[in-house]
Amino acid sequence: MSLTLAEKILAKKTGRKVEPGEFLLLEVDVALGNDITAPLAIKEFYQAGGDKIYDPEKIVLVSDHFTPNKDIKSAEQAKQMREFAKTQKIKKYFEIGRGGIEHVLLPEEGIVKPGHLVVGADSHTCTYGALGSLAIGVGSTDLAGVFLAGKVWLKVPPTIKIELIGKPKKYVSGKDIILKIISLLGTEGANYKVLEFSGEGVKNLSMASRFTMANMAIEAGAKTGIFPVDEKVIDYAQERGYKAEPLLPDNSAKYEKIYKFHLNEINLQVARPCLPSNSKDIQEIEKEKIKIDQVVIGSCTNGRLEDLRIAASIMKKSKVHENVRCIVIPGSQKVYYAALQEGLIETFIQSNCVVSPPTCGPCLGGHMGVLAKGERAVATTNRNFRGRMGHPESEIYLASPAVASASALKGFICSPESL
Amino acid sequence: MQIKGKVFIFGDNINTDLIIPARYLLTSDPQELAKYCFEDIRPGFGQRNDVQGSIVIAGENFGSGSSREHAPLAIKGAGIKCVLAKSFSRIFLRNAINIGLPIGELSLINEFKEGDEIEINFSSGKIVNRRTQKTFEIKPYPPFLQEIIISGGWLNYLKTLGTKEER
Numbered sequence: 083m084s085l086t087l088a089e090k091i092l093a094k095k096t097g098r099k100v101e102p103g104e105f106l107l108l109e110v111d112v113a114l115g116n117d118i119t120a121p122l123a124i125k126e127f128y129q130a131g132g133d134k135i136y137d138p139e140k141i142v143l144v145s146d147h148f149t150p151n152k153d154i155k156s157a158e159q160a161k162q163m164r165e166f167a168k169t170q171k172i173k174k175y176f177e178i179g180r181g182g183i184e185h186v187l188l189p190e191e192g193i194v195k196p197g198h199l200v201v202g203a204d205s206h207t208c209t210y211g212a213l214g215s216l217a218i219g220v221g222s223t224d225l226a227g228v229f230l231a232g233k234v235w236l237k238v239p240p241t242i243k244i245e246l247i248g249k250p251k252k253y254v255s256g257k258d259i260i261l262k263i264i265s266l267l268g269t270e271g272a273n274y275k276v277l278e279f280s281g282e283g284v285k286n287l288s289m290a291s292r293f294t295m296a297n298m299a300i301e302a303g304a305k306t307g308i309f310p311v312d313e314k315v316i317d318y319a320q321e322r323g324y325k326a327e328p329l330l331p332d333n334s335a336k337y338e339k340i341y342k343f344h345l346n347e348i349n350l351q352v353a354r355p356c357l358p359s360n361s362k363d364i365q366e367i368e369k370e371k372i373k374i375d376q377v378v379i380g381s382c383t384n385g386r387l388e389d390l391r392i393a394a395s396i397m398k399k400s401k402v403h404e405n406v407r408c409i410v411i412p413g414s415q416k417v418y419y420a421a422l423q424e425g426l427i428e429t430f431i432q433s434n435c436v437v438s439p440p441t442c443g444p445c446l447g448g449h450m451g452v453l454a455k456g457e458r459a460v461a462t463t464n465r466n467f468r469g470r471m472g473h474p475e476s477e478i479y480l481a482s483p484a485v486a487s488a489s490a491l492k493g494f495i496c497s498p499e500s501l
Numbered sequence: 502m503q504i505k506g507k508v509f510i511f512g513d514n515i516n517t518d519l520i521i522p523a524r525y526l527l528t529s530d531p532q533e534l535a536k537y538c539f540e541d542i543r544p545g546f547g548q549r550n551d552v553q554g555s556i557v558i559a560g561e562n563f564g565s566g567s568s569r570e571h572a573p574l575a576i577k578g579a580g581i582k583c584v585l586a587k588s589f590s591r592i593f594l595r596n597a598i599n600i601g602l603p604i605g606e607l608s609l610i611n612e613f614k615e616g617d618e619i620e621i622n623f624s625s626g627k628i629v630n631r632r633t634q635k636t637f638e639i640k641p642y643p644p645f646l647q648e649i650i651i652s653g654g655w656l657n658y659l660k661t662l663g664t665k666e667e668r
């Protein structure tokens with residue numbers, strides 16, 4: 083047998099070898115919904131004549147997008163989900179104050195594990211690929227299908243291998259690497275395919291960097307991103323109280339394409355509006371002295387403890403520029419608490435940042451930092467589409483926590499090296 | 502299945518934020534969502550009278566971005582009968598099939614102008630542009646997806662599957 087990581091997981095599920103292009107009907111291990119996508123799935127489930135859900139143990143519901151609720155309508159949506167969780171006896175329902183942003187939360191809680199087949203009614207479900215699970219973003223009807231029958235339909239995707247070689251430079255993290263990859267592949271470069279991140283360089287990437295990279299696989303159009311289960315993943319599992327088995331692609335696995343990236347050649351990146359693929363080396367962007375109004379550090383892309391540590395280490399040097407508002411959003415209640423204990427929150431407050439409770443908030447232009455017409459932000463989020471953070475004529479530049487923090491201090495987009 | 506209608510033309514990379522901005526995601530009612538369909542690229546589009554019964558033709562990577570099913574729902578709610586594009590992003594395609602919004606991949610989109618009257622025959626995969634009288638072809642769906650569409654969407658398909666298994 084010679085299989086890619088994704089094929090291995092699917093072959094195990096079906097009990098036979100699978101070929102790209104085949105349609106499969108599969109039982110999932112975990113299915114996720116949030117306060118935007120679950121209400122629609124709930125409505126569809128009942129409309130289709132659903133009564134009791136197939137298996138409440140598999141379902142995870144997280145209130146994170148418009149919470150703490152920003153207005154009456156969002157409160158109604160969150161309430162629908164809360165009541166559904168109660169009626170259907172869904173134990174993995176995460177209320178604010180006990181949860182966080184779904185894609186930070188599920189791995190942290192040990193809900194998604196290596197080798198799992200996960201579907202989530204959220205496009206960034208692919209984040210869990212960092213754990214060596216096959217995690218695919220789907221729609222609300224698919225979630226309703228899991229409520230109804232525990233199953234999804236999937237087309238076996240071809241795989242593109244991203245071979246990583248060597249070690250990244252100082253300050254360069256998963257965000258820069260994935261932005262660089264997306265700039266080469268384009269926003270459609272991996273459409274319907276899996277991005278498999280493998281090669282000896284993987285061992286030099288922290289779990290946080292891997293989560294960030296898998297998270298943004300979809301910005302290259304990919305069905306998902308996936309990493310092998312190596313020692314770092316096994317340790318990560320152990321810290322969360324469960325055991326993981328190694329999972330590596332076969333040497334002779336068939337890839338549709340192979341791209342090689344030497345990590346030490348990648349510089350800090352910044353993606354200009356309005357596509358994540360518009361990224362350039364920081365050196366080039368910094369010359370333009372692009373002035374900013376807001377900085378957002380957080381999201382399912384870069385709201386983990388490691389991200390906040392880097393941000394705080396840079397913020398410590400000075401205070402946020404007088405023309406800039408800087409919003410820091412820990413990705414989960416646990417991240418928040420750890421950051422508090424480590425003194426990171428204190429650093430942020432002393433540097434004049436505002437620290438928000440864990441929420442998606444400004445990442446999707448929901449609340450807690452929406453932009454006005456003509457305003458410009460640097461964000462550690464994953465999408466810089468037009469109007470994503472507010473007014474259609476506002477602008478988002480995507481960057482790592484290191485670049486975002488340095489830019490917050492200087493008032494224009496710059497590298498932490500130039501502080 | 503046959504569809505006739507007037508064409509609206511859109512460009513490349515029409516992502517889900519452009520189809521329905523997140524600030525309007527506070528409901529899942531298709532009629533309500535329809536009012537803000539394409540709001541940030543064509544303000545007022547969803548409230549126009551001539552959108553009902555029309556066909557959208559777009560460029561590459563239609564529906565990229567979020568997994569929000571509100572995007573195809575907003576389009577369907579606005580009375581748009583079909584979306585033709587050079588290519589679709591994965592989740593949008595999935596959602597459209599799951600909710601029964603017909604879509605098709607069409608490469609020669611430059612042969613169409615806003616306002617053209619066109620006819621689509623989904624069984625034969627043929628499109629006729631009434632203005633130029635030229636015909637074009639779209640890729641037919643694979644059999645498995647056709648079954649889902651014929652069942653009236655994914656949930657109906659699952660239900661028929663349940664009865665098959667019980668038998």
Ligand code: SF4
Nearest residue numbers: 206381382442445446
């Ligand atoms: S943080 Fe942003 S990208 Fe992540 S789940 Fe929330 S809205 Fe989506």
